[in-house]
Amino acid sequence: MKSTSSYKKVKENCFTKDKLLRAFIPLLFIFIITPSHANTINTQRQDYLEAKKAFELKQYKKFGRIANTLKDYPLYPYLRYNYLRKRVWKEKNSDIIYFLDRYSDLPVTNRLRNSWLKVLIRRGHWQTFLDNYIKHSDPMMQCYQLYARMKLNKKEFLLEDIRSIWLTGKSLPSQCDQPFEMLYKSGLVTNELVWKRFRLSMQNNEIGLATYLSRRLNTESKVLARKWIQIHKNPYKHTRKPNLTDNETSREIIAHGILRLAKKNPERAVKRLETLKIKYSFASSEIAEIERMLAIYAAKKKSKIASKLLDQIDNYHVNDEIFHYRLRTALLKKDWGLLKKWTTGEPNDSEINLRWSYWHARSLEETGETEKAKQIYIKLAKERDYYGFLAADKINKPYSMNHYPVTNDKEEFERISSLPAMKRAYEFYQLDMNTNARREWHHALNKMTTYQMQMAAALAVKWGWHNRAIITMSRAKALDNLVLRFPILFDDLLTKYAKRNNIDRSWVFGIVRAESAFIEDISSPVGALGLMQVMPRTGRSVAKQIGIKNFKKSKLRKAETNVPIGSAYMKMMLDKFEGNVVLATAAYNAGPHRVLKWLPKKACTENPDIWIELIPFNETRKYVRRVLYFSIVYDWRFKMPIKPMKDRMSLITPKNKKLIAKLSCYSIIEALNKKYIKEKKTTKTTIHNGKITKYSVKKGDSLWLIANRFGISVNDLLRWNNLKRNRPIKPGQILEINIKE
Structure with a gap:
């Protein structure tokens, strides 16, 4: 980037008789030598907001006058940035270059650069663009x-x-056409190079690009390319007799087809591979990679051949993904001997060490080697981790919380505090401009060491910005300061609604910590909002049921609305799954309809540690483990007796006798037998002649909750009791439920 000293010269006599808009430019972009205003920081903040408002209202003279008094305020560069960004097509190149040079450390500077570069492109100012x-x-x-x-x-x-740039497996924009045309004319695009890009496009599933590239290949390569595309589109048909010469390229094409086939039918793919191995001389490394992927596809499909394929993989090559499918396959079959074999020795991937050890101990326990299992549990119980806590429960030992506060270096702390980016982050935080504050904060972290990040986290706590401390400690992988990582925030609100809904306070805090890390205005890529990451549709439904009027999606960004709705939804999930915290937690993340599908089908009960490992969604599986772990940490943070993990994790059962019968846990006759099923009793209900139940509405009840409790629909309740949907029910009100119907 070029920049001349003329851009940095101080200019005087800025105002002219031009329009007010142009008159402001010197005020904004040039340092004017005037006495500094003795503004307090609070006054500067108010002035900044006033200048921002004036700019939005296009009151440019007022904006320029206020901005000129804020040159020593940390957010002054943002006033300049906003003005330039808005008028990038009108401003002098020198003014923009000066800003880019002077404020290169600003996280938004490159946004201005990109906007300006696009203006230069439209104008054809190529030299300035390149500079x-x-x-x-x-x-x-x-x-x-x-x-x-x-x-x-x-x-x-x-x-x-x-x-x-041309050599990629992805399609590129039309702006690349002319440079690529130059490349084609140069003669550098050889058949070998085209084939290289063709391979990349096939590996990326870019079949349109691959088809286009195949036209640029010579005759021999074109035949191979067409064969590869055919095999990709119909692997079962075209891998039967590939009619390819035995060479490295042909084997790659065949392997591609085998794995495409395996996604739909792993059994057929394995048989096809066995046939083709005879004709084609695959290297052992090639076979190992194909079989590794076949094992994953077979395990995903819960195929009968999954165990055999997974067993063929050497432990050295077992990563998190392979171990998960091994674990799932063994647990589905309750094959503890196989699981013991698969978890013998040390894992090559340190990320799965604790999970590996726990399940090795469980397999030993289930196969009668209790003393060996106990020794592993003793070692594992020293870890502050989900699996460490499970192990501690197995041997009735207290949990190892392993809390180690960070020792602050006063000098380093002061240095971090004085960084311009940190000052800007603090000002944005004070002005409740959280997006900009977070952007500045993380931009500053990019240049910090791990220890400096820990100092920054301590600084965030000093400011009261606890969610940044959580994020920063995680980024620094400094996980042992539990006070910084698990703050007690929104305590009055969360405790109030935990009590109102009669749910565990630490569980509520664990959900909030897992969902948002206490970031009140956060939104997820799928649209969940606020502290408890409530989906707008769910929020609207729950708000109606608990009597919140004038619900708006935007209100979910405020804790005062988000927490009542989120905690009520937790209670609904807990009631729906009859007090089972594990199922309710999974339902909060993935939805109750999915959890119902995941309930055990071959047995009426399942151990919760096993059921959690069998959750199909990777995100939900990790989420449930994390929330259970966080809940224990919050018991510790509240200085209250820690509720053991085993007391939080009830046996997993189908919800009611109708569902049990449907899922074939027992025969239908057994399912209806009271010896096998004990229905949950509903409080304060009276049964008349086995037909009608009279239910007394309690505080916190809603039509949805009552209907869910009895396994009926809200419409049934409305019809039986002559109720209107928009009329709230009241505590003490008697409702009739038609059991016979």
Whole structure:
């Protein structure tokens, strides 16, 4: 990037008789030598907000006057940024270059740069574009940079750079067409190079691109390319007799087809591989990779051949994914001997060490080697972890919380505090501009060591910005300061609604910590909002049921609305699954309809540690473990007796006799037998002649909760009791439930 000293010269006599808008420019972009205003920080904050408002209202003279008094305020650069960004097509290049140079450490600076570069592209100012272009991840901007070099006849390494961008397995934007045309004319695009890109496109499932590239291949390669595309589209048909010469390329094409077939039918894929191995001389490493993927696809499909395929993988090559499918396969079959074999020795992947050890101990326990299992549990119980807590329960030992506060280095702490980015983050935080505050904070972390991040986390706590401390400690992988990582925030609100809904306070805190890390205004990629990450549709439904009026989606970003709704939904899930915290937690994350599908089918009860491992969704599986672990940590944080993990994890059973019969846990006759099923009794209900139940409404009840409790619909309740949907029910009100119907 080029920048001349003229851009940095102080200018005087700024105002002219031009329009007010133009009159402001010198005020905004040039340092004016005037006496500093003795504003307090609070006054500066108010002035900043006033300037921001004036700018939004296009009151540019007022904006310029206020901005000129804020040169020593940390957020002053943002006033300049906002003005330039809004008028990037009108401003002098020198003013923009000065800003880019002067405020290069601002996280938003490159946004301005990109906007300005696009203006330069439209104007055809290629030299200025190149002078100020920096390395970019956007292929469109990369290709504009190549085009600029073409226009300016800057040919040094140009073709090599074009080739580097061209060689990708993804389609590229039309802005790349002219540089690519130059590459094609150069003769550098050999048949070998086209084949290389063709392979990448096939590996990326970019069949349209692959088809286009195949036209540029020579006759021999074109035949191979067409065969590969055929095998991709119909692997079962075209791997039967591939009619390919035995060479490395042919084996790659066949392997591609085998794995495509395995996604739909792993049994057929295995048989096809056995046949093709005779004709094609696959290397042992090639076979090992194919069989590893076949094992994963077979395990995903719960195929009968999964155990055999997973067993063929050497423990050295077992990563988190393979171990998960081994564990799931063994647990589904209750094959403890196989699980013991698979967990013997040490894992090669340290990330799965605790999980591996726990399940090895469980397999030993189930196969009668209790003393060996106990020794593993003793060692594992020293860890502050979900599996460590489970192990401690097995041997009736207290949990190892292993809390180690960070020792602050006063000098380093002060240095971190004085960083311009930290000052800007603090000001945005004080002004409740949280997105900008977080952006500045994380931009600053990019240049910090692990220890400096811990100092930054301590600084965030000092400010009262606890959610940044949580995120920062996690990023630094400094996990032993439990006070910083598990703050007690929104305590009055969360405790109030935990009590109101009669649910465990630590469980509520565990959910909030897992969902949002106490970030009140957070939103997820799928649209969940606020502290308890409530989906708007769920929020609207629950709000109606608990009597919150005038619900708006935006209100979910405020704890005062989010917590009543989120905690009520937790209670609904807990009631739906008859007090089972594990199922309710899974339902909070994945939805109750999915959890009902995941209930055991071959037995009426399942151990909760096993059921959690069998959850199909990776996110939900980890989420349930995390919430249970967090709940225990919050018991410790509240300085209250810790409720053991085993007391939080009830046996997993189908919900009622109708569902048990449907899922074939027992025969239908057995399912209806009271010896096997004990129905949950409903409080304060009277049964008349086995037909009608009279139910007395309790505080906190809703039509949805009552209907769910009795396994009926809300419409049934409305019809039987002549109720209107928009009329709330009251405590003490008597409702009739038609059991016979």
